[in-house]
Amino acid sequence: MIRAIFFDFDGTILSHTTKRVPDSAIYALNLLKKQGILTIVATGRHITEIQEFDFCQNFKFDAYITLNGQYCFNETETIYSNPVSKNDVDAILDHIQEDPYPCVFVEKDRQYMNFYTDSVIEEYKKLGTSLPTLENIERARIQPIYQLSPYLSEKQEKELFTRCHDIKIDRWTDYVIDVLPAIGGKDIGIQKVMEYYDLKHNETMGFGDATNDIPLLKSVGIGVCMGNGKEEVKQIADYVTDSVDEDGLYNALEKYQIIK
Structure with a gap:
């Protein structure tokens, strides 16, 4: 059973074309929340950038893996911190x-x-x-x-x-x-968050599109590449869904019967 899903932000949740989160993705994320599945963003962005988007002012992820895994936190505490020397x-x-x-x-x-x-x-x-x-x-x-x-x-x-x-x-x-x-990346951040929430590998799923998401997709039980993703990301993914603008996030969650 999937207990947590890790999401890249740009090109996965946020459309590069419209600069907004598709309605289908918003609907899917809220369904996951209602079902008690942890929603965790894993991004290269800083939290102040994420908070600029209207969707993120209203929807609170359960945890944030920011700066490509270097600073991870939830609403109550810092989960992992790894500054440059x-x-x-x-x-x-x-x-x-x-x-x-x-x-x-x-x-x-x-x-x-x-x-x-x-x-x-x-x-x-x-x-x-x-x-x-x-x-x-x-x-x-x-x-x-x-x-x-x-x-x-x-x-x-x-x-x-x-x-x-x-x-x-x-x-x-x-x-x-x-x-x-040198020892850092989204995979390290995901590992620390999985330890924090006592998550097993087969209880996790992840979505991404860019080459810096390859460690993300390799770190989870089911790795999904968006249809707009890079070819090298598609090659290592367990499944390639539709693009972010074609309801890819929602469609993959429905295919795997995660959302009901």
């Missing part, structure tokens, strides 16, 4: 001073960056959320940083990698990467 944050700050590029610094409850470019503005238009505030990024030398998102060239990326010793990188567009701790 101070040495690596300092190395990135030093690199930016020498060869400036825009970079988003993400703390537990806020995100900010040093300056905007056309690429930054364009990417946030695609995301459908507000630009991070402009602040003095030197505060990142003091505060725990859970994720960084530099907008940099391949040459700068290679240089960054030589300076840091405990990171891994997820590139999500041609312009921007996510920098995470």
Whole structure:
């Protein structure tokens, strides 16, 4: 019996086309709640971005795996916390001073960056959320940083990698990467949340569409790729449903007889 379902956000719950959650997905998520099945979002986004969407102001997930697994929590407490090492944050700050590029610094409850470019503005238009505030990024030398998102060239990326010793990188567009701790990712966050709720592997299901969702789909009992997902994600999924705009989430839950 499925007791918990993990959902990527962008391209899975939220449509890239309409920038809203389809009515069928809202209906399905509310049905899951009524049936006592845990609904858990697993996203690269920060909680402040999720809260900007009208749907998420009204619907409360049982738990949140944010920042690609680096900060996990529910309404009562922090479940798991895994910041980037101070040495690596300092190395990135030093690199930016020498060869400036825009970079988003993400703390537990806020995100900010040093300056905007056309690429930054364009990417946030695609995301459908507000630009991070402009602040003095030197505060990142003091505060725990859970994720960084530099907008940099391949040459700068290679240089960054030589300076840091405990990171891994997820590139999500041609312009921007996510920098995470080397031991981190959605799979680690899911593991910690499963332990917290005492969930067995065969009691879980997950939905995703992007390459950073591959660890998610491999971590659950049933892994579902959206029809709009990347080909490499479809290849490892247990099932490929319709696209987010074609009621894919609802249709897969109905196929597996999860919702009634």
